[in-house]
Amino acid sequence: MKMIHEYITETRQKHPLHFTLLDPGKMNADDLVGLAKQTAEAGTDGFLIGGSTDLSLEKVDASVDAIKDITHLPVILFPTHASSVSGHADAIFFMSLLNSESRQYLVGEQIASARWVKKTGLEPLSMAYLVVAPGMAAGKVGQAQPLPRDDPNLVVSHALAGQYLGMKYIYLEAGSGASVPVPSDIIEAVRNEVESLLIVGGGIKTPEDAAQAVKAGADIIVTGTLVEISNELKEEMSSLIESIHLG
Numbered sequence: 001m002k003m004i005h006e007y008i009t010e011t012r013q014k015h016p017l018h019f020t021l022l023d024p025g026k027m028n029a030d031d032l033v034g035l036a037k038q039t040a041e042a043g044t045d046g047f048l049i050g051g052s053t054d055l056s057l058e059k060v061d062a063s064v065d066a067i068k069d070i071t072h073l074p075v076i077l078f079p080t081h082a083s084s085v086s087g088h089a090d091a092i093f094f095m096s097l098l099n100s101e102s103r104q105y106l107v108g109e110q111i112a113s114a115r116w117v118k119k120t121g122l123e124p125l126s127m128a129y130l131v132v133a134p135g136m137a138a139g140k141v142g143q144a145q146p147l148p149r150d151d152p153n154l155v156v157s158h159a160l161a162g163q164y165l166g167m168k169y170i171y172l173e174a175g176s177g178a179s180v181p182v183p184s185d186i187i188e189a190v191r192n193e194v195e196s197l198l199i200v201g202g203g204i205k206t207p208e209d210a211a212q213a214v215k216a217g218a219d220i221i222v223t224g225t226l227v228e229i230s231n232e233l234k235e236e237m238s239s240l241i242e243s244i245h246l247g
């Protein structure tokens with residue numbers, strides 16, 4: 001299979017991307033694979049597997065296997081803890097929560113998983129993970145003081161630090177289930193100053209939300225909750241993904 005970073009950069013030349021976040025802690029493997037199938041048919045560009053709760057390795061392995069059985073799209077880990085790093089995935093967002101107050105989420109979990117990542121051959125995609133208010137579970141579990149929504153310069157400082165530390169991706173995270181997504185002026189400010197690929201997620205529920213984030217400069221949009229709660233999943237995801245792909 002083509003390297004995942006190459007797949008992302010090549011696809012980005014054509015259009016902004018949509019990734020579907022699936023949390024094996026919130027559903028069983030059958031439900032998860034049903035959602036994966038429908039979002040794949042709706043045109044998503046890849047899957048993130050993760051969640052803020054502690055996930056067993058067996059559960060993540062089984063979920064990754066089930067998704068890979070039904071699609072050739074990339075399956076990328078979006079882990080909270082080293083203990084749930086599945087070697088069955090294609091790649092891992094090897095991330096540091098730069099506004100965490102805890103060494104564990106800055107570098108501890110990463111040290112704990114590094115040799116396993118090497119052994120399994122997972123492709124590491126270096127990422128600065130920035131939790132913006134309200135931050136939700138990601139902020140609480142990651143012991144982050146969420147970055148204020150009215151201080152774009154502070155977010156730019158964090159994002160630039162990530163870039164200078166060599167991180168290829170910057171993730172602006174409002175938190176899963178946030179009532180409001182990351183503000184456009186924050187996305188725009190980061191886009192203007194930072195060259196890394198820009199991922200935006202948390203609280204994106206409509207094609208309009210997604211289009212606004214893309215217009216502000218996001219390269220990749222992540223949605224999770226929408227997939228879990230939608231009654232007309234394929235239709236809703238198709239129009240959201242179309243609004244992203246149109247750029």
Ligand code: 1GP
Nearest residue numbers: 176177201202203224225
């Ligand atoms: C969470 O950014 C993702 O890490 C997705 O958020 O569940 O609100 O779509 P939602």
